[in-house]
Every structure is written in structure tokens, then in C-alpha cells.
Amino acid sequence: MQPRSYNCGLDAAIDVIxxxxxxxxxxxxHEEPLRFGELKRSVRGISEKMLIQSLRELEHDEIVHREAHAEIPLRVEYSLTERGQALNTALLPLGDWGESNMRHIAGRRGVEPAPQH
Incomplete structure (x- = not known):
């Protein structure tokens, strides 16, 4: 397999997320470290397999930090690294755009928009 190259910064960022x-x-x-179960409940619809895979890839890219506490039972928490916090900050305008356009997008795609908070 040939190594991948990026055309621009957006290409690299999209590869990560x-x-x-x-x-x-x-x-x-974005607010606090979470344990696996808490994270699974926070991301509605994600399967355990996909959550594990996503966390591993984000950890590999140094976006998420995994900390295992030496307790019985073992307690593992996930948090954002500095790089992950910066990436989340960069995603804020995209989230704002999505909020502003969610009804239009949902209507065009025939899906139900999430309830407004």
C-alpha cells in the first residue's frame, strides 16, 4: 500500500475525524473526562465496537487520552488532549452551521431533525 499524502490541512483534519x-x-x-459507559450513553446510537474503534483511532492520533486508574475494578477514563481540545474548538463553527441548517438538511434528506434544546 502506498503512503497517503494530504492535499491541504482540511484533508488531514477530515482524515482524523x-x-x-x-x-x-x-x-x-468536551466538558470532562468520561468512562467508557458514560461515553457510550452520551453518543446515542453508537455500537460498542464502533466506540472502541473510534477511541483507538483518536488515541493513536493523540486527540484522545486514555487513562487507566489502578483500582479494582479497573477504572478507565477518556479525555481530550491539548490537540483534541484545539480540534474541538475548530469544530465549533461547523456545529453552529449545522444547527442553523439542520431543518433544511433534514428536510432535503428525509430525516427527522433532533429536538431543539
């Missing part, structure tokens, strides 16, 4: 779940995992971690 690509897919349906990674940006939602990032968003769920």
Missing part, C-alpha cells in the same frame, strides 16, 4: 462517530465522541468529551 472522518466517519460518523469520531466528531460526536470528541464533542461528548
Amino acid at each position: 472522518g466517519g460518523r462517530w469520531k466528531s460526536l465522541v470528541l464533542w461528548a468529551l
